[in-house]
Amino acid sequence: MPEAILEVQNLTLKFGGLTALDDVTFHINEGEILGLIGPNGAGKTTCFNAVTGVYRPTSGNILFQGGSIVGLKKHKITQRGIARTFQNIRLFPTMTALENVLVGADAQHSTGMLTALFRLPKHRREERDGHDRAMELLRFMGIHRKADELAANLSYGDQRRLEIARAMATNPKLICLDEPAAGFNPAEKVELMNLIRKVRDQGFTVLLIEHDMKLVMGVTDRIVVLEFGSKIAEGSPAEIRDNPAVIAAYLGVDEEDAS
Amino acid sequence: MNTGLKSKVTSLPKPVKILIWLLLALLAYALPLLEPPILSTPDSDFASVLFTVSIYCLVALGLNIVVGYAGLLDLGYVGFYAIGAYTVAILTSFHASWPLLLAIPVGVVAAMVSGIILGAPTLRVRGDYLAIVTLGFGEIIRLVVLNTEWLGASKGINNIGRPPNVGDAPDGLFELPHLFWGNGTVLLDTKDTTKFLIFGYSDAVPFYWVALTAVIVVLFADRLIKNSRVGRAWEATREDEDAAELMGVPTFKFKLLAFATGAFVGGLAGGLFATQQSFINPQSFLLLFSILYLAAVVVGGQGNRWGVLIGAFLVAYLPERFRGFEDFRVLAFGLALVLLATLRPQGLLPPRRTVRAKQLEQELDELEEGAGGEETARA
Numbered sequence: 001m002p003e004a005i006l007e008v009q010n011l012t013l014k015f016g017g018l019t020a021l022d023d024v025t026f027h028i029n030e031g032e033i034l035g036l037i038g039p040n041g042a043g044k045t046t047c048f049n050a051v052t053g054v055y056r057p058t059s060g061n062i063l064f065q066g067g068s069i070v071g072l073k074k075h076k077i078t079q080r081g082i083a084r085t086f087q088n089i090r091l092f093p094t095m096t097a098l099e100n101v102l103v104g105a106d107a108q109h110s111t112g113m114l115t116a117l118f119r120l121p122k123h124r125r126e127e128r129d130g131h132d133r134a135m136e137l138l139r140f141m142g143i144h145r146k147a148d149e150l151a152a153n154l155s156y157g158d159q160r161r162l163e164i165a166r167a168m169a170t171n172p173k174l175i176c177l178d179e180p181a182a183g184f185n186p187a188e189k190v191e192l193m194n195l196i197r198k199v200r201d202q203g204f205t206v207l208l209i210e211h212d213m214k215l216v217m218g219v220t221d222r223i224v225v226l227e228f229g230s231k232i233a234e235g236s237p238a239e240i241r242d243n244p245a246v247i248a249a250y251l252g253v254d255e256e257d258a259s
Numbered sequence: 260m261n262t263g264l265k266s267k268v269t270s271l272p273k274p275v276k277i278l279i280w281l282l283l284a285l286l287a288y289a290l291p292l293l294e295p296p297i298l299s300t301p302d303s304d305f306a307s308v309l310f311t312v313s314i315y316c317l318v319a320l321g322l323n324i325v326v327g328y329a330g331l332l333d334l335g336y337v338g339f340y341a342i343g344a345y346t347v348a349i350l351t352s353f354h355a356s357w358p359l360l361l362a363i364p365v366g367v368v369a370a371m372v373s374g375i376i377l378g379a380p381t382l383r384v385r386g387d388y389l390a391i392v393t394l395g396f397g398e399i400i401r402l403v404v405l406n407t408e409w410l411g412a413s414k415g416i417n418n419i420g421r422p423p424n425v426g427d428a429p430d431g432l433f434e435l436p437h438l439f440w441g442n443g444t445v446l447l448d449t450k451d452t453t454k455f456l457i458f459g460y461s462d463a464v465p466f467y468w469v470a471l472t473a474v475i476v477v478l479f480a481d482r483l484i485k486n487s488r489v490g491r492a493w494e495a496t497r498e499d500e501d502a503a504e505l506m507g508v509p510t511f512k513f514k515l516l517a518f519a520t521g522a523f524v525g526g527l528a529g530g531l532f533a534t535q536q537s538f539i540n541p542q543s544f545l546l547l548f549s550i551l552y553l554a555a556v557v558v559g560g561q562g563n564r565w566g567v568l569i570g571a572f573l574v575a576y577l578p579e580r581f582r583g584f585e586d587f588r589v590l591a592f593g594l595a596l597v598l599l600a601t602l603r604p605q606g607l608l609p610p611r612r613t614v615r616a617k618q619l620e621q622e623l624d625e626l627e628e629g630a631g632g633e634e635t636a637r638a
Binding site: 052053054073074075078079083084086090091092093094095099102103104106107108109111112113116117119123126127166167170 | 480483488489490491492495504505508610
């Protein structure tokens with residue numbers, strides 16, 4: 001049995017009277033691509049936010065590499081090895097593409113004021129390593145020619161790619177992609193699918209939220225389905241496709257592909 | 260502006276560039292001795308005005324770190340300036356007689372500590388709230404001083420210590436003559452000399468040199484810090500605090516660092532101001548000055564260190580240059596600010612990247628207009 005890198009245990013999250021997540025339990029194995037799907041408002045992004053420390057769970061536990069990360073500061077969680085992208089792109093618009101990725105790479109660095117001021121060896125080493133890694137990631141994403149462009153000036157697709165590069169730069173073990181294909185055309189989606197596989201092949205574990213069923217079925221190893229904050233199914237893509245509860249909840253009663 | 264000239268300058272070999280900078284610095288140092296006709300101020304002592312300008316430059320650089328880089332609106336910056344000035348005043352004259360060179364570092368540290376004390380609880384609030392809290396801070400410092408006998412209250416503190424002289428008083432190591440610009444002739448004025456390096460009451464030139472040196476040092480430090488992890492963290496925090504936090508930037512720590520660094524520079528400026536004036540009272544630290552400092556940063560172009568220097572120069576220099584207009588000068592100054600805000604909302608010298616983003620936006624607009632025109636033509 002492969003080792004679980006992230007375990008979500010009985011996670012419940014309430015906003016006042018509204019229960020956004022109700023007793024959700026699942027885990028992600030090291031090196032797999034797990035799809036998290038569900039209709040709009042099912043609690044997918046809320047689940048992401050709980051894992052990355054944006055929301056504090058009402059009850060339940062989240063273990064990352066065996067240790068609880070509940071209550072840790074957001075940047076601490078990132079430094080431990082969970083990185084994410086955003087559903088609506090949130091780059092640093094007035095910084096260049098390269099600088100955006102460098103901010104990610106800085107997560108594992110410790111250069112402070114004085115080290116930078118006196119240009120101590122640590123500053124130079126981290127700066128060089130960060131640049132090398134950032135350029136490598138930009139090349140990996142195919143946007144290295146736009147390294148000096150402002151993030152705001154990149155095309156929509158490149159901005160999405162840059163977000164993934166920035167997340168990867170924090171040197172995570174688990175990378176959470178929140179609807180990375182939103183707004184993509186079918187050809188771009190196929191390209192992205194291959195890219196996500198390549199990300200995994202580099203040794204990252206991927207948690208993927210996605211609406212597009214074709215993409216999810218094509219790329220994931222396992223799928224967790226949420227509806228109204230509860231987990232209704234879990235299994236391989238083939239199992240999920242044939243699961244009547246999922247078909248009813250997610251695809252509608254009609255068995256035709258909803259998209 | 261003149262991009263042709265700019266690209267020519269940037270393509271010069273490095274030694275030439277360094278030489279140009281050195282010459283510019285030398286010119287800046289020599290400015291009060293040269294007293295060039297149009298630039299010099301007919302109605303007030305040119306060296307004193309230049310000293311004020313360099314203090315404003317220092318303040319603007321410090322405030323730029325807080326407002327321009329980290330995006331924290333600070334309306335009470337004069338508070339740190341006051342803390343620096345009063346620490347120096349108390350230690351060198353009012354309650355002790357420390358040497359100035361020891362008092363200034365203490366003043367700077369005091370300002371920095373007050374920055375951390377103010378920042379630790381307040382930097383958790385954002386935007387407008389932070390502005391209000393800092394506004395209150397600036398006023399609190401002034402009111403506390405005004406009502407505390409131990410701090411001189413409204414009478415203020417005089418006889419503040421001066422930097423140690425280099426060379427023996429009264430003549431110093433040597434004398435530097437000023438230039439005198441007569442009717443079409445330039446003369447060396449041997450009666451009006453600056454003694455190197457005597458810090459006296461009558462001559463502000465040595466103080467100007469000290470302040471200018473401080474500006475240059477801070478400018479270098481600013482550059483080194485901006486191009487590092489710290490600078491990037493500030494910028495990321497300014498752009499999107501939540502995203503920055505999720506990318507592993509400890510935003511609170513870096514905001515506090517920005518606040519402390521800004522306070523450091525503000526305290527330094529206050530200390531230098533106190534020693535040159537030799538007398539301070541609460542009137543020197545009105546809310547108005549916080550606003551003027553902020554105006555310098557915004558007018559110049561927040562986030563661009565050269566921009567804020569120009570802003571500081573304008574804010575400090577223009578009212579002195581046009582002192583002859585009496586009360587109208589304030590009106591003219593206000594009008595100039597309004598005009599600037601309308602014509603160049605990004606500041607006189609906005610950060611290069613803002614300019615680039617704007618240009619692209621404009622190009623896109625033009626393209627769209629072109630496409631729209633075609634469509635209508637086709638229709």
